[in-house]
Amino acid sequence: MRLGLIGLGRIGAFHAGTLVGIPAIESLVVTDLVPEKTKQIVDRHRSEGVEGVDSLEALLASGVDGVIIAAGTDAHPELVLACVAAGLPTLCEKPVAQTGAAGAQLLRRLEGSTVPVQIGFQRRYDAAIAAARAAVVSGELGWVNTIRSTTLDPEPPPPEYVAVSGGMFRDCGVHDFDVIRWVTGQEAVEVYATGSNRGADFFRRYDDVDTSAAIVTFADGALGVVSNTRYNARGYDVRLEVHGSQDSVAAGVDDGWPIRATEPGVTFPAGPPHRFFMDRFLPAFRAEFETFLEVVAGDRPSPCTVADGLEADWIAEACARSMKEHRPVRIDEVRIP
Ligand SMILES: NC(=O)c1ccc[n+]([C@@H]2O[C@H](COP(=O)([O-])OP(=O)(O)OC[C@H]3O[C@@H](n4cnc5c(N)ncnc54)[C@H](O)[C@@H]3O)[C@@H](O)[C@H]2O)c1
Missing domain, CATH: 3.30.360.10 (Dihydrodipicolinate Reductase; domain 2)
Structure with a gap:
């Protein structure tokens, strides 16, 4: 499977290390608003199948099967909507959004969509x-x-x-x-x-x-x-x-x-x-990602939907x-x- 990872700060950089250790993930395409962060992760994991791109658009067009969002909380709704619009199953770090209004608006905009979104509550x-x-x-x-x-x-x-x-x-x-x-x-x-x-x-x-x-x-x-x-x-x-x-x-x-x-x-x-x-929580994050792989494969519905996470x-x-x-x-x- 080929996954995308958006946001390579504290947790995104850590997630990259966990994801490359999961055998079912053959390649990982990563991006961050800060090009230096993308470069650092690619340099660290190049031999483990990690590729870097310089924009969200390039990541969505890179043939990934699903996307993990680990960008700052304020960026979650726009990134989820972009991934869903591209038809890509998405796992987004908690919380759903920075404000109640932004969370409610995301839920409304996802109404009727069949693309699964999983909110990342690893506990x-x-x-x-x-x-x-x-x-x-x-x-x-x-x-x-x-x-x-x-x-x-x-x-x-x-x-x-x-x-x-x-x-x-x-x-x-x-x-x-x-x-x-x-x-x-x-x-x-x-x-x-x-x-x-x-x-x-x-x-x-x-x-x-x-x-x-x-x-x-x-x-x-x-x-x-x-x-x-x-x-x-x-x-x-x-x-x-x-x-x-x-x-x-x-x-x-x-x-x-x-x-x-x-x-x-x-x-x-x-x-x-x-x-x-x-x-x-390393084992919990790993189990969360393995569950997401089943969601991406269409073998199960999202275990924590946006509506569920928003509660x-x-x-x-x-x-x-x-x-x-x-x-x-x-x-x-x-x-x-
Ligand atoms: N599950 C957990 O236990 C846990 C722990 C820590 C953080 N988090 C969540 O993970 C998210 C990130 O936290 P962090 O500590 O890594 O923050 P951080 O500030 O260290 O990193 C955020 C990164 O996202 C990048 N970014 C922001 N907007 C972007 C966009 N539109 N496209 C691409 N990259 C973008 C920034 O450049 C930065 O590198 C937050 O939502 C936070 O709540 C979850």
Whole structure:
């Protein structure tokens, strides 16, 4: 199979390395707005079947079977529409769009299209998170009273990333919002969120926060508790806890959990701590891409459509409004049809 990859920044460069390791991908055509980034990736992976082109148009005309979009969040809708217009199955990194309006407009413009689009929420492919979902689905947890999802980044992204990211809830919390929806199988109805700024000044400059917390109420009454920061120096801490009336499970509580227990004599976790999404989720990204290959081959529908992925964006949107207005916000208030 021949795939395209658009956007070769932090995650695009990492994805290129993962994609060339998948045997079914015979060649990869890459591009970035910055020609130097394209050149770097081609230089790094030329012998593994990577070719560079200097424009979106050239990539779409290069005979690829499907496209992966890893460009900045503000570019997602226009790139998805261009790939779909070319008839190419597309996998787009989260979140769907930088704003609610842009996400809703994308959904409208895709109406009636039969070209599959998959939104890249790789946590759905993490073995432990998928097992937590299976425990909910099987009923072995009883009814879920609380689901906690935590994403603590080790360090802040650069200011230019924050400028187009859509903000803390939409950029970082969106992973947690997607996971708690996916694991509980419930839709969120209301959120109550807050945030703070004690780190770099540029977060404030972009009307963003560096630390946030949100409480999500689901339709069946289950409560989601989501915690995020850009300043968790010990490492990349992604955990999920699901507490039910019969049993409780946790994902991400392994020896790489970046935390130091203070109980005398306790040596867990033994380390080394997870550093970032690259080491923490490499197997999940790989599984996500392998699923996308089945979508490209026409063997299965998209496992996370734009409409599905957008639900997490709406939770994020409601959180941003809740934080700004210091009040609970219902999802219906922010959803644009
Ligand atoms: N799934 C995850 O865990 C995860 C982790 C990090 C980032 N992401 C997502 O991946 C995306 C990229 O993040 P990043 O950290 O790599 O950002 P980045 O700023 O490091 O890189 C973005 C790259 O996209 C390029 N670009 C922007 N618009 C383009 C266009 N129209 N055509 C071609 N190239 C274009 C830029 O030149 C840049 O090289 C974001 O949407 C982000 O939310 C997902």
